[in-house]
Amino acid sequence: MFDSVLRVKYVHHKSCFLYLSTEHTQLNTGTCLRLSYNDNETAYFSANIVRNIVDSDCIGINSLYAKVLSIKENDLVNVSEIEQLPVVNSINIQPSNKTDYEVLELLASNVQSHLLDLVRIVNVGQKIVIWIGNNISIVVYVESVQPIYPGTLDFLTEVVIKPPDTNMKKKELYVNSDYMKNFVSFLNANSSLTSSHCPQELKLKNTNFELIYRLIPISELPVNLKHTQPFKVFIFKDSLHNDYITQFNDHFFFKLIMLQNTYNTKELYVELCFLDDIIENRSPLYLNNLSNNVYVHNSILKYFQCDNGVRVCLKSISNELAQPSEICVQHCPGKHSKDTLENLKLVLSESKGKAQILNADFPIRIGDDFYCSLTFPPSMPSCCVIDGNDLRNCTFSFNIENVRLFDDRTSDNIKQRFCEELEVVQQLADNVLSVLWRRGYFQSEHTIITGRNGMGKTQFLNYISVAFKEYPYFLYVETIECKAIKGKTVDSLHKIFMDCFSKLVLCQPSVLVLDDLHVLCERCEGEETPNTVYINRVSEMLCNLLWTYTETNKIAVLASVESLSKLNRYIYRSRGNHLFKNIFGLNDLTKTDRLLLLKYFFNQSDTNNLDYNELLMKTDGFVVQDIKDFYDKALFEAYKEGSSKKHPVIDQNCCERALKKTCSLALQNVKFHSPGSKTFDDIGGLSDVKTIMIESFLWPVKYSNIFSKAPLRLQSGLLLYGCPGTGKTLLAGAAAKQCNLRLISIKGPELLSKYIGASEQAVRDVFDKAQRAKPCVLFFDEFDSLAPRRGHDNTGVTDRVVNQFLTQLDGVESLTGVCVLAATSRPDLLDPALLRPGRLDKQILCQMPDTNDRLDILRILSRKLDFGDDVNLEEIAEKTEDFSGADLQSLLYSAQLASMKLTDDQDLDLSITQITQTLLLDALSKTRPSLTKSERRKYEQIYATFQGGNLDDFKAGSKVTLA
Known part of the structure; x- marks a missing residue:
């Protein structure tokens, strides 16, 4: 990053920008710069890269603004580039006199419209100059900046002009983020504190400087500091300049204040220490992140009732800290005062005689579930400093009363134990963390987690949120459950999100977690209704807030949705600039x-x-x-x-x-087709076909451990083809029953629609239903009517359907657990691309039954029939050449009806009917095969050519599908 010593030149441009030469190619207009001058003063500017105004070794500042900041021309100053500052919500400015205030009040609209042309970066205590027209200039003092300073002005920043204080004295405040320059004066002023104990009165010079850190519990670090005194806080040396670390020879005391939008009177006096001597090895990828924090005892978080990552201020103590002459110990009944005093002295003696700070009315743990609190009569100060001599010389009194402990309102960081071991959760967590952390730096990128209902998206968000807060990330996390706020007015939702973003900006780097975002920002289609108008307004409002606050701040968004298709177009669009650039799916459980x-x-x-x-x-x-x-x-x-x-x-x-x-x-709400009660044992013949189907359907389910380790993709698509009546449809139901799989049966033409895109959507819905119902058999009957050859349909519907089938059968997402089964009597009409490897790559011919197969079919179909003693099924099987399985079933139906005609009504009531050989032969004489010899030869010729692999040589059939 840019860091150089340059010479100051006055320029006549009326603005508070810092002008640099175009030769500084590493800088751009709008870059945030820090200017260090006069040994210990700092100012912040926005860069303006211009030509022919200043030389490459100089910077340009307006002469009036430079004099306000006490910067002289030709002074050498240090100019360094800093990271992009966050956008501020509001600033309070105060003119120096009443006349300037009245001018600003009269010309407020002019100031509002031109302020961004004059200044972009503001900081508490830094003066700025506002030019109104050509002749009026007003110097104002920046009194406060919310939520964090220094910061960048934006179009939505609120500017509050406060009247001047007539009793206001000149303020010498150097409260900014350049902690190194301020801290060195503090160290030099307190070099006398290097003795083993403090003097009778600890006096610090009035150096009003502050250190801003993020609050992190010390228990999150991989060190054992269980017995650390609660008023010791720790930082890393990386947060201070190397030139000043050597001067940090002992402990120093600060006032700890939490920074937040609402007024908070709570404060605590703490002792600042270094952690570098305790943690020797730190991961180099997270050095930058670890150095931005102050690590405190868990009781301090309970005291402030805050969560990990909130911003706090360590403010130098400017008043006297006296040592107590008497200490009053309050402890609960049931404990002996002598034991309480011994335990307290044991805890306080861990400082080895050095000075330490104590806060009044703060519970101190001195044993297992045993607490006491201290007060310091007679003056009753809020804190005091005590060393080894004071501990031996002061008097102790006791107050037997229950010690009031702090309510633990911090978030529950207990992880779900099973989430740590689930493979799908760990893979997804690694993906999300790799997006947010690259080379040790936080990335403000937004991520969507998709997964159907019940997949565990909420549990994953809770799990990853806890991981964000822990070592080594230490991110501040705000979670919004969209289901809980659905139905609120747009103004109420805007206030909820604004409050949330204020915390996120203040405590950045931070993450906003939106659970079930599709519930709040659902997709609206069709005609405009009051509900769709409301949803679009909410979605647009949230989209604008996300763009505004995440572009210039270190804020990432993690949202969960059931499907991207359910998100409003303001939140996610299939084309254009994406708000969410990273999409991850929560995979099915292994x-x-x-x-x-x-x-x-x-x-x-x-x-x-x-x-x-x-x-x-x-x-x-x-x-x-x-x-x-x-x-x-x-x-x-x-x-x-x-x-x-x-x-x-x-x-x-x-x-x-x-x-x-x-x-x-x-x-739920998925309609399945009953596979029936028939298994392969109830189907005669086709033994080879049944064996192949068992290998393809049953084995992957039964021996999943073996097949999951197979390096090649399994064949899950089968095509059954054969003459009509050979049992193709019957085999589909029997296969599902035999292999204990669910059955989804689709009749070819029922997916076709005359509306553009509806047929393809129907195909996608069917495969999505099958994926949710796995393991299952997805059966397409009369497949040739649904997926014929492309290029022979005038409407183009079936061409698009075939294209959709190709992507579903052999797309990027594999059909794990779904067995696709198609049946047709005309494979020559199918598109050849459907039969290539990876799709319906296994084609099985269901042949016409021979004599043995016909005998097997007759025996199976006649299990529940009452045959006479003279029935000879072998003779019937020999005489039924060219009969298919359906023809044989029709033959038995005819014989059964003939037997009923010859039976008396009384016997019919008793269900006494018997089929004789004569009746079978008579029925055979009246029954003809459904396929003539010429039709059978035609089918056999088609199948022979199909099996020979010359399918591309077929001429298009005469069959036409209308849609």
């Missing part, structure tokens, strides 16, 4: 993650011989909330049947009953 969650929940209760492998198979596709609901229902089942109401025991039967009553969140 088998290992589900096992860990099951053990985590069930270990909270008594269990008896639970088969976790069985539970893993039956909870496939469950999310975190599903497993929690399953555990609650299993515990309820154990309560119902257990003899002991206090300690119910969960066994496998309780889990089985609970599983029957548990519906996964992903499967």
Whole structure:
């Protein structure tokens, strides 16, 4: 960064900017600069890069403004570049006399419109000059800046002009962020404090300087400081200039004040120490972050009732700190005063006789859950300094009364233990942290976490928020639950977010967490209604606030949504400038993650011989909330049947009953098709086809551990083709039943729509439903009507549908747990791209049954029929050449109807019907195959060519799909 010694030249430009030559290529107009001059004075400027005004070894300052700041022409000053300062909400300025105040009051509108043209950076105690027209100039004093100083003015900054104080004396305040220059005068003025104890009265010269830090509990650091006195605070030497560290020979006392927008009277007197001697090895990636903090005892955070990362001010003490002659010890009843005094002296003696500071009415822990507080009669000061001699010479009195402890209103930083071990959570946490931290520096980038309902997004945000607050990040985190504030007026929401951003700016680097952002800023489509107007206004308001406060401040936003498609266009757009540049998805739970969650929940209760492998198979596709609901229902089942109401025991039967009553969140409102009661044993013939389907569908589910380690992608797409009536549709339901998979059946034409984009959306919805219902079989019947060859449809609908199918079957996202099954009798009509590897790459021919297959089919179909003793199925099988499975079923139906015609009504009531060989032969004489020989030869020729791989040589069929 730029740091150089330059010579001052007066210029006639009427502004408070610092003018530099264009030869300083590393600087840009608007860069924040710090000017150090006259040994211990500092001022802040905004750079203005211009030509032909000053030389490369000079800087230009308006002559009037330079004289106000006591800067002389040709003085050598140190100019250094600093990081971009945050935008301030409001400033209070005060003119020096009543006449100037009246001029500003009369010309307030002119000042408001031209102030940004005159000054950009303001700091408490730094004077600025306001030019009004060509002849009027007014010097004003910056009295206060909110929420943090120094800062940058913006269009939304509120400027308050206060009347001059007639009794106001000249103020010599040097309160700014250049702590090094101010601190050296403080150290030089107090070199007498290097003795082993303080004098009778500790006097500090009136040097009103301040150190601004972020408040962090010492317990977050990887050091053991459990017995540290609560009034010792620690900083790293990196926060001070190297030239002054050697002069820091002993402890020094400061007043600790919390900086916040609201008025707070709480203050505490502390002793400042270095941490470098305690922590020897620090990660070089986080040196910059660790040095911006002051590390305090946890009781101090409870005292201020604040969270990690808030800004505090260490203000030099300008009054006298006297040593006490008497100490009154207040302790709770039940403890002997002598023991209390011994424990107190033991705690105070840890300073090894050196001077230490004590605060009145502050609970001090002197044992396990044993506290006392001190007062210092007779003058009752708020604090005092005590050393080893005072501890031996002063008198002690006792007050037997309960010690009032501070309410612990700090945020709960307890992590969910299972989150630390979940693989999907750790991967996502690493991704988020890699975005926010690069090369040891905080990045103000915004991230969206996507995941369907119940995936654990809220738990992840809580987990990562705790990680943000801990070592080595120490970020300030504000969380807003959008569900809790939904429905409030736009003005109320604006106030909520403004208060939140004020804290984030003050305590930066910080992170804003927005849980369920899609609830507050949902997508609005269709006609304009009062509700859509309200949502758009809220979304626009939030978008403007995010852009305004995060562009110039170290503030990152982390939001969770169910889907990007549910976000309002103001928050997320598919094109253009993105507010959220990083999108991460919370992946589905792996088998290992589900096992860990099951053990985590069930270990909270008594269990008896639970088969976790069985539970893993039956909870496939469950999310975190599903497993929690399953555990609650299993515990309820154990309560119902257990003899002991206090300690119910969960066994496998309780889990089985609970599983029957548990519906996964992903499967709610999802309609499935019943696979029926038939399995492969109920389908005759097609033994090779059934074997291949078992290998493709059942094995990956049954042996998931083996297949998950396979380096190649599994084949999950099958195409069944064959003549009509060969059992293709029947095989789909039987496969789902055999492999214990859910079945989603789609009839080809039902996805097509005449509206542009509706057909492709229907395809995406089907695959999304299948992904949520995994493991499942996604079956497309009459597939040739849904995905024919491209280029032969005048409407272009099926062409777009085929393109959508190609991306879904072999896109970036793999179809894990979804088995795609398609059936057709005309594979030559399908688009060849669908049959290439990675899609429907396994094609299975369902052949017409031969004699043995027909005999097997007849035996299976006739299991529940009452045959006569003369029935010979072998003869029927031999005489039914060219019959398909459907034709054989029709044959048995005809024979059954014929038997009913020959049976008396009384026997029909008793369900006594018998099928004889004669009836079968008679039905055979009246039944014809559904396919003629010519049609069968046509199909066989098509299949032979298809199996030969010459599908591209086919001419387009005559089949046309209208949409």
